[in-house]
Amino acid sequence: MPSPGNPGPGDPCRIVLADDHKLVREGLRRLLADKPQWRVVGEACSGNDLLKILRETECDVIVCDLSMPDLSGLEALEVIEQQWPAARVVVLTMHKGPLFFRKATAHKIVKGYVLKDDAFVELEQVLCKVCAHEPAISRHSQGILLEDYRVLQESSQSLLILSRREQEVLRLIALGLTAREIAGRLFLSVRTVESHRARIMEKLRIKGTAELMRVALEYGM
Numbered sequence: 227m228p229s230p231g232n233p234g235p236g237d238p239c240r241i242v243l244a245d246d247h248k249l250v251r252e253g254l255r256r257l258l259a260d261k262p263q264w265r266v267v268g269e270a271c272s273g274n275d276l277l278k279i280l281r282e283t284e285c286d287v288i289v290c291d292l293s294m295p296d297l298s299g300l301e302a303l304e305v306i307e308q309q310w311p312a313a314r315v316v317v318l319t320m321h322k323g324p325l326f327f328r329k330a331t332a333h334k335i336v337k338g339y340v341l342k343d344d345a346f347v348e349l350e351q352v353l354c355k356v357c358a359h360e361p362a363i364s365r366h367s368q369g370i371l372l373e374d375y376r377v378l379q380e381s382s383q384s385l386l387i388l389s390r391r392e393q394e395v396l397r398l399i400a401l402g403l404t405a406r407e408i409a410g411r412l413f414l415s416v417r418t419v420e421s422h423r424a425r426i427m428e429k430l431r432i433k434g435t436a437e438l439m440r441v442a443l444e445y446g447m
Contacts, residue, residue, distance in 0.1 A: 238265040239357035240284065244276040244299070245291040245318070250342075254289065257346050264353065273297025277305060280313075287337075287356055289349075292319040292326060303333045316340060316356050318349065327367070339363040387429050395422040400442035 241264055243251050251269050258264045268283045270276035274296040276288070288306070292299035299317070306313050316338035317330045330336050338352040341364060348364040355362035388396065391412075398408045405419045412419070423438075432438050 238263055239353070240265055240267045240286045241353070242266075242268040242270065242276070242279055242283065242285045242288045244270040244273075244288065244294065244302070246271050246294045247291075250291075254349075261350070263357070271295075273299060273302035276302055280306065280310065286314065287353065288313060288315045289318050289353075290315050292317060292321055292330060300329055303330065303335065307333050307335045311335065314338075314356055314359075316349075316352055318342060322366075337361045339367040341366045388426060392422050392426050392429075395419060396426055396442050399423070399438060 241258065243254055243266060245251050245254075248271070251271075255266045255269065258266055267285050268279040270279050272295045276290065276294075277297070280288070290299050290302065294302070297305075299319070303315065306315065311334070313335045314337045315333070315335050317336055318340050319326065319330075320342045321327075322341060322343075327339065331339060337359075338356045338361065340349045340352050344364045344366055348366075352362040352364055394412060395408060398411060403411065405416050405423065408414075409416045409419045414422075427433070427438060430441060432441055
């Protein structure tokens with residue numbers, strides 16, 4: 227299980243790698259093996275595999291992908307946070323969208339965020355800080371953070387033009403509810419819900435259900 231303490235003086239930081247691509251794991255293991263301050267103590271190819279390793283192995287930091295079979299990285303983060311709240315996770319992902327960044331960093335155990343497009347030196351810098359109990363994100367991840375802030379700022383302004391009822395309908399649309407399900411939830415007729423939906427799309431200048439869902443998710447509804 228993840229160890230809540232620091233490695234002893236002179237001891238390497240124990241790392242578990244979780245990624246469904248064998249080449250990625252092997253590449254990281256070889257790169258980390260050249261650094262005496264780190265030691266890879268486990269490798270997982272899926273979310274369930276990662277949980278099994280954590281139950282059997284003590285580690286200091288988990289380097290985790292977000293897209294893995296059986297149990298995704300995001301789903302694994304929820305379980306890890308419940309069972310090992312003192313764990314420290316560095317997310318290593320190909321996903322560059324603000325939504326993935328927001329969902330991952332919503333977990334308190336996520337202390338670092340690195341993109342697979344980043345150079346190894348950036349992962350190295352983030353690992354150094356996380357092993358020392360300092361949060362860190364790579365340079366490209368900082369760009370995602372700024373973009374996420376911009377989107378949230380714009381969305382908060384845009385939502386001001388929606389009525390409270392329209393905001394409620396948009397939030398339920400983001401949850402994937404149908405017009406009939408929304409009507410039942412809000413005690414409205416289906417026709418009224420469809421009317422609210424049409425006004426939301428008109429006010430936000432949205433065309434099509436796919437764009438409506440995308441906007442709802444970006445607004446963090």
